[in-house]
Amino acid sequence: MPWPPRYDPAYVPPGEAEHWDSHLESMAPEDRDAVVLEKIQGQVRYAWERSGFYREFWRDAPVDPSNIRSLEEFEQLPILTKEEVRREQEEYPPYGRFLCVPPDQVYRIHGTSGTTGRPTVFGISRGDWERIGEAHARILWAAGVRPGDTVMVAAVFSLYVGSWGALVGAERLGAACFPFGAGTPGQTERAVEWAQMVKPAALYATPSYALYLAETAREMGVDPRSDFAFRLMFFSGEPGASVPTTRQAIEDAFGCYVVDQGSMAEMTPWMTNGGCRHLERGMHLWQDIVYTQLMDAESHEVVPMGAEGVPVYTHLERESQPMIRYWSGDIARWDMIDCPCGRTYPTLPLGIYGRADDMLIIRGQNVFPSRVEDVLRGWDEFGGEFRLVVERERGYLDRLTVQTEVSAQVWAAGEGGPQALESLRAQVGDTLRRALGVGVSVELKPEGEFERTQVKARRVIDLRS
Numbered sequence: 184m185p186w187p188p189r190y191d192p193a194y195v196p197p198g199e200a201e202h203w204d205s206h207l208e209s210m211a212p213e214d215r216d217a218v219v220l221e222k223i224q225g226q227v228r229y230a231w232e233r234s235g236f237y238r239e240f241w242r243d244a245p246v247d248p249s250n251i252r253s254l255e256e257f258e259q260l261p262i263l264t265k266e267e268v269r270r271e272q273e274e275y276p277p278y279g280r281f282l283c284v285p286p287d288q289v290y291r292i293h294g295t296s297g298t299t300g301r302p303t304v305f306g307i308s309r310g311d312w313e314r315i316g317e318a319h320a321r322i323l324w325a326a327g328v329r330p331g332d333t334v335m336v337a338a339v340f341s342l343y344v345g346s347w348g349a350l351v352g353a354e355r356l357g358a359a360c361f362p363f364g365a366g367t368p369g370q371t372e373r374a375v376e377w378a379q380m381v382k383p384a385a386l387y388a389t390p391s392y393a394l395y396l397a398e399t400a401r402e403m404g405v406d407p408r409s410d411f412a413f414r415l416m417f418f419s420g421e422p423g424a425s426v427p428t429t430r431q432a433i434e435d436a437f438g439c440y441v442v443d444q445g446s447m448a449e450m451t452p453w454m455t456n457g458g459c460r461h462l463e464r465g466m467h468l469w470q471d472i473v474y475t476q477l478m479d480a481e482s483h484e485v486v487p488m489g490a491e492g493v494p495v496y497t498h499l500e501r502e503s504q505p506m507i508r509y510w511s512g513d514i515a516r517w518d519m520i521d522c523p524c525g526r527t528y529p530t531l532p533l534g535i536y537g538r539a540d541d542m543l544i545i546r547g548q549n550v551f552p553s554r555v556e557d558v559l560r561g562w563d564e565f566g567g568e569f570r571l572v573v574e575r576e577r578g579y580l581d582r583l584t585v586q587t588e589v590s591a592q593v594w595a596a597g598e599g600g601p602q603a604l605e606s607l608r609a610q611v612g613d614t615l616r617r618a619l620g621v622g623v624s625v626e627l628k629p630e631g632e633f634e635r636t637q638v639k640a641r642r643v644i645d646l647r648s
């Protein structure tokens with residue numbers, strides 16, 4: 184098999200086919216290991232020969248990068264962290280010595296915005312961009328997108344590779360692409376008008392933004408179920424699409440189904456964690472495109488199926504800026520499940536439910552913001568947004584305050600005096616304490632108190648340190 188693989192750009196399966204590539208998607212897992220190993224050999228040898236970074240990084244590895252003979256040998260290569268990528272790019276700007284093609288072969292430049300620390304730069308070659316389109320088309324096919332569907336991308340078109348990745352996949356699949364964008368004042372109102380007029384079948388956005396779109400539509404007197412025609416929505420960037428109550432809220436609001444997707448921007452094609460149209464929640468791991476292993480956060484040993492760990496990703500067909508054994512810092516559980524789609528990939532049945540950075544340790548308990556979200560969205564009086572404030576109490580104990588909006592109706596009923604909302608506040612506090620295993624303070628806020636975001640929601644305010 185030549186590496187990197189070449190795909191026929193004209194190929195599209197018949198519309199009724201469940202799989203884009205039945206052979207690869209439904210093979211026995213042990214046969215897949217052989218496919219993956221062959222690609223790992225090609226990818227690792229290539230990076231060893233061409234990347235100054237990996238030459239140095241693997242110099243003392245106990246295995247020969249030019250000849251990886253088994254997946255066990257592969258696991259002896261060191262893990263690469265975001266910090267190391269940042270440091271390398273700072274020293275050798277802009278791409279670091281990751282770039283394995285001449286700089287004039289870079290076809291697209293993307294990056295992370297760098298809200299914490301230096302931004303990360305991704306140089307992507309033309310061949311890689313085509314393979315990203317191919318991978319995303321294949322995974323969007325599993326999500327139920329078909330040629331002739333219109334796909335609305337309501338996310339920011341900028342450095343952020345998410346929107347572009349959704350677009351190139353939908354283009355490759357043969358859908359009509361509607362790159363609407365997001366983030367400029369008044370654009371959500373216009374999205375309501377355009378979605379009514381164009382009637383797209385599919386939407387790509389963040390889960391928070393989909394809920395905001397529904398809220399805005401209702402304020403404009405538009406019914407998101409009957410005035411739009413969304414059949415499915417696929418999301419990345421937040422855990423919400425696998426948070427049961429959030430997912431349900433979106434499905435109920437639009438009368439559509441939801442598919443969760445997304446690994447990380449660094450790992451583009453980022454859809455290789457990707458659900459299918461049958462999966463209730465969670466994502467399949469498309470192992471023959473990006474190889475994923477879940478590892479124990481401390482020991483870095485691969486954890487058994489059924490266990491929780493940190494996903495560590497490896498590009499298998501990236502010629503420009505390959506990431507090999509890249510530590511995500513996310514937290515998920517993996518398992519083998521029988522999905523009606525017939526794919527034999529491992530699955531993250533709960534999606535990615537936390538980031539090691541987002542995980543709050545409150546009085547010794549691990550608290551994930553996604554768990555709080557699940558409780559609040561399941562609550563009838565919820566007003567749509569919330570924030571978590573963490574403070575240090577009396578110098579040594581951590582105190583978590585959940586500030587949650589209540590619906591306008593409930594808030595109005597409470598204006599008779601603070602007592603009116605007191606029992607409600609206590610009740611939410613009890614529910615959260617039971618769900619999280621730790622006591623929290625609750626503050627109720629009127630609907631609309633917190634900003635609605637068009638990109639990833641940042642809901643944790645950490646006042647410690």
Ligand SMILES: [Zn+2]
Nearest residue numbers: 459462522524
């Ligand atoms: Zn499936």
